[in-house]
Amino acid sequence: METKRVAVITGGASGIGREASLVFASKGDRVIVADFNEAGGQETVERIREAGGEATFIQVDVSDQAAVESLVERTVEVYGRIDVMFNNAGIGGAGPVLGQNMDLYHKTIAINQHGVAYGIIAAGRKMKELGINGVIINTASVFGFLASPGTFAYHATKGAVIMMSKSAALELAPHGIRVVAVAPGAVDTPIIQGYKNNGMLDSMRAKVMGGELTKPEAVAKSVYLVSLPEAEAITGSVVMVDQGYAS
Ligand code: NAI
Numbered sequence: 001m002e003t004k005r006v007a008v009i010t011g012g013a014s015g016i017g018r019e020a021s022l023v024f025a026s027k028g029d030r031v032i033v034a035d036f037n038e039a040g041g042q043e044t045v046e047r048i049r050e051a052g053g054e055a056t057f058i059q060v061d062v063s064d065q066a067a068v069e070s071l072v073e074r075t076v077e078v079y080g081r082i083d084v085m086f087n088n089a090g091i092g093g094a095g096p097v098l099g100q101n102m103d104l105y106h107k108t109i110a111i112n113q114h115g116v117a118y119g120i121i122a123a124g125r126k127m128k129e130l131g132i133n134g135v136i137i138n139t140a141s142v143f144g145f146l147a148s149p150g151t152f153a154y155h156a157t158k159g160a161v162i163m164m165s166k167s168a169a170l171e172l173a174p175h176g177i178r179v180v181a182v183a184p185g186a187v188d189t190p191i192i193q194g195y196k197n198n199g200m201l202d203s204m205r206a207k208v209m210g211g212e213l214t215k216p217e218a219v220a221k222s223v224y225l226v227s228l229p230e231a232e233a234i235t236g237s238v239v240m241v242d243q244g245y246a247s
Contacts, residue, residue, distance in 0.1 A: 004054075006079040007227070008032040008071065010062050010119060011089035013040025015189030016139065019220035020086055025053030027224065032075045034060045035089065062089045062115030063107075065122075072122040076130070083132060084227050085123035087116040088139040092191040094153035105153045112157035113164075120168050124177060133176035135227050138165050140181040140238060142246040148200060158183075162238055169236030178235035180226050185242030188213040208243035 007024045011017030012033035018040070025031045025048040033048075033055055035041040041057040048055040056078050060071045075082050094108040095101055116138050127134040143151065144158030165181035172179055186192060186204040192213075195201050205211055222241045226234055240246060 003081070005029045005083040006032070006075060006081050007084035007086065008034055008075050008082060008123070009086045009088060010034045010060065010071075010115070011139075012044050012057075013037040015191060016184070016187060016216045016219045016223075017086070017088045018044045019216040020088065020223050021055065022048060022051075022053075023217070023220040023224045024084070024227075025055055026051060028053075029084070030079050031055040032071070032078070033057045034062075034071050036061050062087070062118065063110035065114075065118045068115070068118035069122045072126050076126065081130060081132060082123060082126055083134045085119055085127075085134070085136045086139075086223060086227075087119035087123075087136065089115055090139060090157075090191070092154060093151055093194070096150045097152045100152060108153040109157055112154065113160045116161050117164055120164060120179065124168065124172050124175075124179075127177050128172075128175045135178040135180065135231075136165075136168070136172075137223055137226055138179070138181050140165070140183045142183050142185050142240070142242050144181075144183060144238075146246055165238070166236045173235060178232075180231075180234055180236075181238045182219070182223055182226065183238050183240050183242060183246070184214060184219050185245035186213045187216050187219055189216050204245055208245045210243060214241065214243055 007029045009021045012021045013035035033041045033044045045055045045057045060067050090112045140161040141158040144162045169179035
């Protein structure tokens with residue numbers, strides 16, 4: 001019998017992470033739904049189980065390195081392996097340069113940047129130890145290389161995710177482990193609710209294919225494609241999932 005893959009998805013309680021959890025499970029992978037938000041994470045697990053899939057919730061604060069290491073250890077205890085690590089949990093905003101709230105600045109760096117670094121390190125070490133040719137996928141953003149006013153720290157973290165992914169890809173290649181960044185444009189999830197009525201989203205809508213914000217399911221399906229063994233040559237890449245916004 002073919003061994004089922006095991007995918008860990010952070011931010012699995014909402015938005016892109018929830019949809020990714022549903023897609024991976026519907027394709028037969030066993031999913032660890034990891035999030036700070038226990039109620040939302042359990043709801044994702046229930047939806048997967050109702051559809052006949054396999055999933056377990058593990059609560060994690062990705063800005064805590066020990067918690068991320070324990071997430072990976074527990075994944076292996078529960079399902080015996082780890083094939084996919086989707087470092088996706090994140091927060092938005094953080095405010096303008098001159099009015100910067102420093103607590104929010106540090107929080108954004110801790111979750112969006114350090115959280116991804118901890119996930120790459122923990123999953124990379126475990127995949128190497130177990131001899132698994134896994135894949136680590138990290139959620140960046142078009143805002144990792146395009147600037148906009150008002151989200152200073154967010155841009156910094158997404159630029160960091162891109163370069164951490166490229167750097168880790170080179171180091172992990174000899175172990176058969178791929179590392180990829182995905183860069184969505186504007187995705188219709190709770191993270192952008194605060195921007196719903198401002199001009200920035202209107203200008204994004206005007207530019208993209210279809211004239212609408214990207215659906216989180218569409219991002220999830222692209223992440224799944226990148227995770228497949230057929231994507232063996234995709235590593236160190238930034239895969240745009242933005243309906244052409246940054247083109
Ligand atoms: P979302 O708000 O729906 O989901 C984010 C999830 O991350 C939530 O379930 C939240 O509980 C979790 N989370 C936040 N802090 C956490 C922590 N410290 N530990 C564990 N979990 C934590 O937002 P969305 O849009 O699904 O965001 C997912 C990723 O996509 C983020 O990294 C975001 O920056 C990125 N992204 C989103 C875009 C958008 O337009 N929605 C565009 C480009 C990137």
